[in-house]
Amino acid sequence: MTGAGLRRAIVPAAIAAACLLPFLLSNFRLFQFTQVFIYAIALLGLNILTGFNGQISLGHGAFYALGAYTTAIMIDRWSVPYGWTIPVAGFLCLVVGFLFGIPALRLEGLYLALATFALALAIPQILKYFEHWTGGSQGIVLSKPDAPFGLKLNPDQWLYFVTLGVLLVLFVLAANLLSRRTGRAIVAIRDNPIAAQAMGVNNALYKSLTFGVSAAYTGVAGALSALAIAFVAPDAFNVFLSITFLVGIVIGGLASISGAIFGALFIQFVPNWAQDISKAAPWAIYGIFLILFMYAMPRGIAGSLRLVLGRLARASGGTRRAA
Amino acid sequence: MDIFVQQVVSGLATGGIYGSLALALVMIYQATDVVNYAQGEMAMFSTYLAWTLINAGLPYWVAFAATLAIAFVGGLVIERVVIRPVEDAPILTIVIVCIGLLVILNSLAGWIYSYIQKPFPSPFPEKPIRIGNIFFGAHDIGALGVTLVVLLCLYVFFRYTTLGLAMRAAAQNPVSSRLCGIRVGWMLAVGWGLAALVGAVAGMMVAPVVFLDPNMMSGILIYAFASATLGGFTSPGGAVLGGLIVGVVENLVGTYVSFIGTELKLTVALAVILIVLVVKPSGLFGRVAVHRV
Numbered sequence: 001m002t003g004a005g006l007r008r009a010i011v012p013a014a015i016a017a018a019c020l021l022p023f024l025l026s027n028f029r030l031f032q033f034t035q036v037f038i039y040a041i042a043l044l045g046l047n048i049l050t051g052f053n054g055q056i057s058l059g060h061g062a063f064y065a066l067g068a069y070t071t072a073i074m075i076d077r078w079s080v081p082y083g084w085t086i087p088v089a090g091f092l093c094l095v096v097g098f099l100f101g102i103p104a105l106r107l108e109g110l111y112l113a114l115a116t117f118a119l120a121l122a123i124p125q126i127l128k129y130f131e132h133w134t135g136g137s138q139g140i141v142l143s144k145p146d147a148p149f150g151l152k153l154n155p156d157q158w159l160y161f162v163t164l165g166v167l168l169v170l171f172v173l174a175a176n177l178l179s180r181r182t183g184r185a186i187v188a189i190r191d192n193p194i195a196a197q198a199m200g201v202n203n204a205l206y207k208s209l210t211f212g213v214s215a216a217y218t219g220v221a222g223a224l225s226a227l228a229i230a231f232v233a234p235d236a237f238n239v240f241l242s243i244t245f246l247v248g249i250v251i252g253g254l255a256s257i258s259g260a261i262f263g264a265l266f267i268q269f270v271p272n273w274a275q276d277i278s279k280a281a282p283w284a285i286y287g288i289f290l291i292l293f294m295y296a297m298p299r300g301i302a303g304s305l306r307l308v309l310g311r312l313a314r315a316s317g318g319t320r321r322a323a
Numbered sequence: 324m325d326i327f328v329q330q331v332v333s334g335l336a337t338g339g340i341y342g343s344l345a346l347a348l349v350m351i352y353q354a355t356d357v358v359n360y361a362q363g364e365m366a367m368f369s370t371y372l373a374w375t376l377i378n379a380g381l382p383y384w385v386a387f388a389a390t391l392a393i394a395f396v397g398g399l400v401i402e403r404v405v406i407r408p409v410e411d412a413p414i415l416t417i418v419i420v421c422i423g424l425l426v427i428l429n430s431l432a433g434w435i436y437s438y439i440q441k442p443f444p445s446p447f448p449e450k451p452i453r454i455g456n457i458f459f460g461a462h463d464i465g466a467l468g469v470t471l472v473v474l475l476c477l478y479v480f481f482r483y484t485t486l487g488l489a490m491r492a493a494a495q496n497p498v499s500s501r502l503c504g505i506r507v508g509w510m511l512a513v514g515w516g517l518a519a520l521v522g523a524v525a526g527m528m529v530a531p532v533v534f535l536d537p538n539m540m541s542g543i544l545i546y547a548f549a550s551a552t553l554g555g556f557t558s559p560g561g562a563v564l565g566g567l568i569v570g571v572v573e574n575l576v577g578t579y580v581s582f583i584g585t586e587l588k589l590t591v592a593l594a595v596i597l598i599v600l601v602v603k604p605s606g607l608f609g610r611v612a613v614h615r616v
Contacts, residue, residue, distance in 0.1 A: 056415065103601045111556075113358070113418070114548055115600050121545045122593040129590075239541070243422055250419045281434035287427035291405060294420050298412045 018164055022157040030156050031228065032268060037163040038224045039264035041170055043248045044257065045217025050246070051255035052178060053210040054190030055104065059116030061242035062123045063093045063215040065234075067222025072140040072232045073133060082145050082227055086166065089223035090216045097215020101208035120242035127234035139233030142226065159228050166224060170217060175257055177213070186210055187255075218245075251293055253302025262301040266293075325456045330574045336463030337532070338570020339470035342563035343525035344540075344547035345554065346474065347518040349562040352551075353494055357406075357414075359515075360421040362522055363540030363547070364428040365401075369394040369523035370530045370539075371436050374443060383446045387527065391520050398519025402512040410511075432537040443530035466528040473524055474563050477517075481559075490514060542589065546573070549592040553599050555609020565607065569595060 022030055046060045067089040074080040074088065100119075104112055127134050134140070147158035177183055185206050188196040197203050226232050244267050252263025274285035297304040344366065351359045359365075369390055376386035405424060409416050447465035451458040481487040492500040493510035501507050526540070533539050546569055554565025569592065576591050599606060 050415070056418075103597065106604055107600055111552070111600055111604055114552060115596055118545060118548065118593040118596045121541075122590045125589050246415075247419055247422060250415050254413075254415065281430045283426040283430035284434065287423040287425070287430065290423035290426070291420050294412070294416050294423070295408050298409065298416050 015168070022153070022160050027154065027156045030160050034156070034160045034163050034228050035225070036261075036264045036268045037160075037167045038221050038228060039245075039248060039267055040260045041167055041224070042218045042221035042245055043252060043263045044171065044174055044260040045214045045221065046245050047249045047252075047254065047256070047260055048174060048178070048186070048217065049210055049214035051249060051253075051259075052183070052190065053186045053207065053214075055207065055211065056113040056246075057116040057214070058113050058239075058242050058246060059119035059123075060215075060218045060245045061237050061239065062116075062119045063097060063218040064222035064225070064241060064245075065123050065127065065232075065237035066096060067093055067219030068226040068232045068237070069127065069134060069140075069222075070219070071223040071226040072142055075142055076140050086220055086223045090220040093219025093222075094212045094216035097219075098208050098212030100215070101211025104211060105204050105207055117239070117242070120239040123237050123239075124234040127237065134232075134234065137234060139231060139236075142230045142232075144230045145227065163224050163228065166220065170220065171257065171260075174217075178257070182206075247290065249300075251290075251297075251300055253300030253304075253306075256300070256302035256306070258305075259300055259302035266301075326578070327575075328457050330578050331571055332457070332459055333463055334571035334574035335567055336460065336467050336570070337574070338550075338567035339467040339563075340525055340529045340532075340566070341543065341546040341550045341569055342566025343470045343473060343521055343528065344543060345550035345562035345566050346470075346477070346559055347521040347525065348547055348551050349554075349556055349559050350477075350521065351514060351518040352556050353514075353559075357417050357421070359518065360418065361424040361428060362518065363544035364425045364432075365394070365398065365519050366522035366526035367537060367540045368428050368432055369397070369519065370443065370526035370535060371432055373523070373527050374436075374441060374530075374535055377444060383444060387446070390523055390527065394519040394523035395516040397516075399512045399516035401519070402515035406515070407508070407512075410508075429537050436537070438537055440534040440536045443527075443535045445531035462531055469524060469528055470563065473521060474560065477521070477559060486513070545589060545592050546570075549595045549599075551606075552596050553606055555606025557610045558606065558608035561606060561608030 018033075021033060025033070042060065042064055045063075046057060049055050049057055049060075070089040070092050071082070071085040074085040075082055080088075104115065107115055128136055144155035144159065146155055147153040151158065153161070178186070185196065185201045188199065188201060189203055189206055193203055248263035248267040249259065250263075251266045252261070253259030270289055271282065271286055274282040274289065277285050299307070344362065347362055347366070348359065351357060351362070372393055373386050373390040376389055377383060381389070401424065405420060406417070409420050445462040445465070447461040449461070451460055452464065453459075481491060489500070489505045490510045490513060492503070493505050493507045494514075497507045500510075525543075529543060530539065533543075547566070550566035550569045551562045552565070553568060554561030554563070556562075572595070573591055
C-alpha cells in the first residue's frame with residue numbers, strides 16, 4: 001500500500017474512533033483527550049513556523065496565553081458568546097504574531113530562539129501587571145458552556161466535540177496551505193533562503209505571515225484551553241509551557257502534520273506516566289524519557305513512522321515485482 | 324546622588340553574577356555552537372554540592388575549590404555521556420536533550436534537597452564597607468572581584484596555554500584541527516567542563532543573595548541571556564561587560580522609572596534582548612557571522 005493510500009484508510013478510521021471516545025471514557029479521561037487536541041492545534045501552529053519555515057520559537061506559550069486571555073476577558077467582561085471569542089483570539093494572535101515576525105526577520109536560529117525565549121519568560125509578569133484586565137495572579141474563572149440545541153451531551157463531551165471540530169478544520173486548512181504554492185515557498189525559505197529569493201519568493205513577507213499564521217493556530221488553541229479548563233491564571237503560562245510545545249514538535253516530528261498529534265499525546269500523557277513511576281522526582285523520569293527518545297528517534301515519531309512505512313512499502317513493492 | 328551611586332554599585336555586583344553565567348554560556352556556544360539551556364541548572368546543582376560540603380564542616384574556600392573540581396568533572400562527563408550521542412544531530416535535537424538535562428537536574432535537586440529555600444554562606448564579611456556616604460556590600464564587591472578573576476584566568480588560559488589554543492582551534496575549524504592531531508571531541512568535553520566550572524562560581528556567588536533553591540537560576544539565566552546577547556555571543560569579555568550593563572540598567576530602571584518597579588524587571592531583560600537583536604544582532608563586541616554562498 002502506498003503512503004497516500006494508507007493515509008486515506010487511516011485518517012477516516014482515526015476520526016471515527018475519536019467520535020466514539022466520549023461515549024466510552026470517563027469525563028476526566030475525556031478532558032485529557034480534549035487537552036491532547038488543544039495541544040495538537042498549538043503544536044501544528046508551532047510546527048508550521050519551526051518545522052516547515054525553519055524559524056525556532058521558544059515563546060509560543062505567549063500566543064497561547066494571548067488567545068486564552070482574549071477568550072476569558074471577552075466572556076467574563078463583555079459576555080460575548082464563547083463561539084465568537086475563538087476566531088477573535090485567532091485573529092488577534094495573527095496580527096500580533098505578524099508584527100512580532102517583522103523584527104524576527106533579522107534574527108536567525110539561536111538569536112530568534114533567545115528573543116522568543118525572553119518573551120515566554122516575561123509573559124507571566126506582564127499578565128500580572130495588567131491586573132485590571134487579567135485579574136492579576138487570581139486569574140479569571142469561567143464556566144463551562146453547555147451543549148446547544150438540546151443535545152444530550154454533558155459540557156465535557158460537548159467541549160470535546162467542539163475541540164475535535166476545530167482541530168479537523170485547522171488541520172485540513174494547514175494541509176492545504178502547506179501542500180500548495182504557499183507551502184512550497186515556506187519550505188523553500190527554510191531550505192535555502194537565497195535561492196528562494198532568487199526564484200521570486202518574497203522572503204520577508206512570507207516569513208512574517210508564517211509567524212502570524214503560526215501564532216493564530218496557537219492562539220486558537222489557547223482560547224480552547226481557556227474554555228476547557230474554565231480558568232486562566234498567569235502562572236499557567238510560564239516558560240515551561242513554551243518549552244513543552246517545542247518538545248512536542250520535536251518528539252512528534254518536525255515538518256510533519258501528523259507529528260502534531262503524536263507530540264500532543266506525548267506531552268499530555270508522558271508526564272503522567274513519569275508521575276506513576278516515581279512520585280518523588282517525576283520530572284527526572286520525564287527528562288530521561290526525553291533524552292532516550294531523542295537517541296532512539298532523532299527525527300521524531302512521525303519521522304520514524306515514515307521511515308518504517310517507506311521500508312515496508314519498498315519491501316512489498318519488491319516482492320510484487322519478484323512474484 | 325548617593326542613591327544613584329549606590330544603585331550603580333549594587334547593579335555592578337548583580338551584573339557581575341549575570342556576567343559570569345553569560346560567560347559560561349558564551350564559552351559553550353563558542354566551543355560547540357550549542358546554547359546550553361541547562362547551564363543555569365548545572366550551576367544550581369553545583370551550588371547544592373558546595374552547600375553539602377560546607378555543611379559537612381569543610382572551610383569555605385576548600386569547599387569552593389572542591390566544588391569547582393567536581394563541577395568540571397561533572398560537565399565533562401555530561402558532555403561525554405549525554406551530549407555526545409547527538410553531536411551530529413540537528414540543532415533542535417540537541418536543544419531538546421539540553422532541556423531534558425534541565426528538568427532532570429532541577430527535579431533531582433528538589434528530590435535530594437527539597438524545595439525549601441536554604442541560606443548559603445558568603446565568604447566575605449557581613450559588615451558593609453563605607454566610603455563617604457555610600458555603603459558597599461562586602462559580598463557585592465567580593466562577587467564582582469571573583470568574576471573578574473575568573474575572566475582573567477580564562478583569558479590567560481585561552482591566550483597562553485597549549486590546551487586553550489587547541490580548544491580555540493577545535494572550535495574554529497574542527498577538520499583541520501583533527502588533522503593537526505587535536506582530539507576535537509575531547510576539546511568539546513573540556514569546554515563543557517570549564518563552562519560548568521564557571522557556572523558553579525556564578526551559582527556560589529549568587530546563592531547568598533537569592534538563597535538556595537532548585538529554581539534560583541531561572542530568573543538569572545534570562546539576565547545571562549540578555550547579557551550575552553548585549554555583549555555578543557562570540558565575545559567572552561563582551562559577555563561580562565554586557566552583564567555589568569544589564570545589572571546597572573536593571574537597578575536604575577527599577578529605582579527611577581516608577582511604573583516598572585520590581586514587578587516588570589524581567590520585562591526589562593526582554594526589552595534589552597529585543598532592542599539589541601533588532602538594532603545590532605551580533606551584540607556590542609560580537610563578530611558578524613559571514614556566510615559564503
